[in-house]
Amino acid sequence: MERESLNTMKVFLSPLMPFLLLLLLPDGIFSSDCPKDCTCNPSTSIFCYQRNSPTLPSGLDTSTRNLYLFSNGIEGIKREDFDGLVNLEMLDLSQNKLTHLPDRVFETLTSLKNLDLSSNQITQISEKSFHGVTQLQRLYLQSNSIKAIHPATFTGLENLLELKLQGNMLTSLPTLSMPQLLLLDLRFNTFPLLGPTDLQTPNLEALLLAGVGLTGLNMELMLSLKNLHYLDISGNELKSFPVALKETPRLLHLNLAGNPMRTLKPEDLQNLNELIELDISSLSLHSLPEELPQLLPNLKKLTVAENPFNCLCNLAWLPGWLSTQGITLVRTEETRCHFPPISAGKVLPRLEHRDFGCPTTTTITTSTTKITTTTLPVAITTMPTTTTAIQVPIDSDELPLPPLPATPSSSSADPEKELPFCPPDSCLNGGTCHLDQQGYITCACPYDITGLTCEIQPKSKSSLPEPESSRATSIADAPELSSSQATPTSILLDLHLYIEKRPYIRGIRLTYSNLSGPDRRPNQLNLPASFPEYRLRGLNPNSTYSICASPLGDSTGSESICIEAHTSPQHPARKPQVDSPRFTM
Structure with missing residues (x-):
């Protein structure tokens, strides 16, 4: 009887077994809440990558906290797309095809803290584009085509910590009254001059203004940014070192690269002794202040690449200082000498002290006298800066160079027919030296060789610098974080x-x-x-x-x-x- 009942139970349960198993499985394994072509973390996150759909996925779980919709081909969004997502904190809509943001489109996202709309095709931001998202901390709008932002767009976003607007087409900026803002990125727009009324951001730590066409730096603006640690004003039209930088004593990172400054004086850096990173590449500098080690005692990273340095005695301190203090020289291979010809094209920090042509002092002691003789470096002809010659700037405190020695027949030769000679090694890589009627050096370079002194060879494997040492070195595994x-x-x-x-x-x-x-x-x-x-x-x-x-x-x-x-x-x-x-x- 028991066996018969057992058999009857087996027959009865067999059709129900799959349904019973489904009831025993954990929640979310076969959840229908996860949108098509998306991956869902049952707890908080939804990832939708390259769905190739012009609209947002529907039926999103209301408990979702992080929603990633980058590179989905989304062409438009509407307020109803986000209904019920009151717990959403992170929304990534980057790399889509959005052209505009409807008014109040994010209004229901009352918990939203991070919004990424970068790399779309948005052209303008209206007054109500971000209405309601008062908890927002990070707003990324970079790499769009934004031409205009309504003056009241950012009203109410008092908790914003980071705002990125770089890579747009802005020519004006609404007043940014953001007391908590720490990072502001405005690079690659057009703002020739910004004043204190434009940026009411007293706690700002990082300000990025590269490539905005700056012709000056407002003194009052810098005075208002007492907490500024990072400033990037590279690639602008600054013809001299901004005096306003003396009002930023807490600055740690400064990027001035690519401005037409041409000179850097000791007093320019007088109040920047906290700097740990400085980029002064591509400023057309011929030299650096010898007081730099005392002015920047905390420096750890320096970039001076693509400057036409005159590697003379007043720069002889630089390689030793970099080595002794353990300062990282960024873009070392692009930090080369431009003059004199014997050093042209050489990597500046690899020169020895003797390569800078400093006078050497020899002391000879006798029984009655002590004679000190000074040997000056080889005479160097001064040449003007043209397309075919180089001019050596001479500071007032430098020793004058001795005149060129006269030729044996100079006393009897006709001055109009006299031909002075070229200094040795004036032209490199087989170039031929010539002197014009004014006595300036020009170099005729062989085929494929370029440069004022024929110092630039065609790029090839053979022209690459040889490694300084072929010894094998063991490098410890770097930490992943x-x-x-x-x-x-x-x-x-x-x-x-x-x-x-x-x-x-x-x-x-x-x-x-x-x-x-x-x-x-x-x-x-x-x-x-x-x-x-x-x-x-x-x-x-x-x-x-x-x-x-x-x-x-x-x-x-x-x-x-x-x-x-x-x-x-x-x-x-x-x-x-x-x-x-x-x-x-």
């Missing part, structure tokens, strides 16, 4: 290796907490995998932070990498002691 360039309120994170070792990830979750304060609750920030570097901002001074990186969507934590990093103390800027050299870093 590292920090550097800490300020009192920010830390720069290097994520290059973390991303390289995980080419499959679509984004990175950063989790950080302050180990030095009473509130150790973790903060989370989601980044796209296209960010190999990211600066955490809004931190507390003199604090230790625990920072962890993990792939977005990884619920196991098996690929999480954690480090501890420290913000620097907040202290008043120190005054440089130019008369008392200090070389310690």
Whole structure:
């Protein structure tokens, strides 16, 4: 009887078995809430990549906190697309085909903190484009075609920390009254002059103004930015060092590259002794102030590439200073001598002290007298700066160079027929030296050789510089996550290796907490995998932070990498002691 009942039960349960198994499986495994062609983390995140659809996916889970819709081909958005997403904190709509933002389109996203609209085709921003998103902290609008922004667009966005507008077509800027803003990127628009009424951002840490056509830097604006640590004014029309920079004593990073300045004087850097990174490449500089080591005692990274340096005695200090202080010279191969001809084309930091032609002093002691003789370097003909010759600028405090020796027949020769000679090695790489009627040197270069002194050879494997040493070196494995360039309120994170070792990830979750304060609750920030570097901002001074990186969507934590990093103390800027050299870093 029992066997018969058991058989009857088996027959009865067999059709129901698949349904019973479905009931026993965890929630979300076969969830219909995940949109087509998307990947869903059952807890918070939805990833939709390259869906090739002109509209947003429908039926989004209302518990979603992070929504990634980059490179989907989306052509338009409407307010109804976001109904019910009151928990959404991160919305990535970058690299789509959006041309405009309807009024109040994000109004229902009351928890939104990060909005990425970069690399679309948006042409203007209206007054109500961002109405309602009062919790927004990061707004990315770079690489669009924005020509106009309504003056009241950013009203109400008082919690904004980062605003990126670079790579648009803006010629004017609405007043930015943002008391919490830490980063403002306006690069590659057109703003010839910005004043204090344009930027009412007293806590701004990073201001990027490269390629905006600046002809000057407003003194009142710089005075209002007391917390500025990073300033990029490269690629502008600044013909002299901005005097207003003397009002930025807390500046740590300064980029002046690509401005037509031509000279750099010691007094220009007088109040910038906190700098740890300086880029003065492509300024048409012939030399550098010899007081640089005393003016910039904290410098760790220097870029002086693509300047026509005269490698004479007043630059002989540079290679030794870089080496002794462990300063990183960026773009070393592009930092070369332009003059004299014997050094033209050589990498400046690789020259020895004797290569700069400094006078050598020899002391001879006898029983009755002590004679000191000074040997001057080989005479160098001064030439004007034209398309065929180089002029050597002579400072008033330099020793005058001795005149060229007269030829044996100079006393009897006709002055009009006298032909002075070229100094040895005036033309390089087989070039032929000639002197014009004014006595200026010109070089006739062989085929494929260019340059004022024939110093530039055609690019080929044979012309590449030989490595200085062929000895094998062992390099320790670099950490996948590292920090550097800490300020009192920010830390720069290097994520290059973390991303390289995980080419499959679509984004990175950063989790950080302050180990030095009473509130150790973790903060989370989601980044796209296209960010190999990211600066955490809004931190507390003199604090230790625990920072962890993990792939977005990884619920196991098996690929999480954690480090501890420290913000620097907040202290008043120190005054440089130019008369008392200090070389310690």
